[in-house]
C-alpha cells in the first residue's frame with residue numbers, strides 16, 4: 393500500500409527537499425503550504441520530476457486550517473504514514489531583534505504560534521490518521537540552536553546564535569517531541585526530531 397507523507401512548509405527550502413527525497417522512495421507526498429500558488433507550483437515541480445505529489449492548503453499557525461487539512465487528508469487518503477513538521481520561522485535576524493527590550497510580545501507569540509503551537513496542533517489533529525498507519529512516523533524539524541547544551545557551551549558554533557524567541561521555541565519543540573514520543577511508546581508510532 394502506498395505510503396502517504398505530509399510535509400509542512402514544503403513549498404521551498406528544507407521542506408521541499410524533504411518532500412522530494414521522500415517521493416524518491418515511492419512515497420506519495422503532500423505539499424503543505426499556506427499560499428496556494430506556491431504550494432501548487434512545488435507539487436507540480438515534483439510531478440514534472442515523475443513523483444507523486446499533491447498540494448494541501450495548510451497554515452500551521454491557524455487551528456481551523458489544520459483541522460481542515462486533516463479532514464482533507466482523511467477524505468482523500470484515509471490515513472497518514474509520515475508527518476514532517478518542517479514549517480518554521482526565524483524572524484529575529486531580519487528584524488534585528490537581539491535583546492529582551494527589542495522583543496515585542498506580538499513577535500514572541502508569532503514565533504511560538506508557528507514553531508511550537510503549530511507542530512503541537514498538527515500532531516494532535518493528525519494523530520487519528522497516523523494511528524491508521526502500519527508504522528506512523530512524526531518528525532519535528534528542530535535546530536541545534538534549540539539545544540540547551542549548545543546554547544550553554546562556549547565551544548559550540550551555536551553559542552553565538554542568541555535569538556531568544558527562535559532558540560527557545562526550538563527547545564520547547566524538543567521537549568514536546570520527547571513527551572509525545574513517551575506518550576506513544578509501545579504503539580506503532582515513533583516521534584523524533586531532525
Ligand SMILES: NC(=O)c1ccc[n+]([C@@H]2O[C@H](COP(=O)([O-])OP(=O)(O)OC[C@H]3O[C@@H](n4cnc5c(N)ncnc54)[C@H](OP(=O)(O)O)[C@@H]3O)[C@@H](O)[C@H]2O)c1
Nearest residue numbers: 401402403404405406426451452453478479480533534535
Ligand atoms: N536553514 C537552516 O539552516 C536551518 C537550520 C536548522 C533548522 N532549520 C529549520 O528547518 C525548517 C525549514 O527551514 P528552511 O531553512 O527551509 O526555511 P525557509 O526556506 O524559510 O522555509 C520555511 C517554510 O515554512 C513555511 N512556513 C512558515 N510559516 C508557516 C505557516 N504559518 N504555515 C505554513 N507554512 C509556514 C514557509 O512558507 P512561506 O514560503 O509561505 O513563507 C516555508 O515554506 C524550519 O523549521 C527551520 O527552523 C533550518
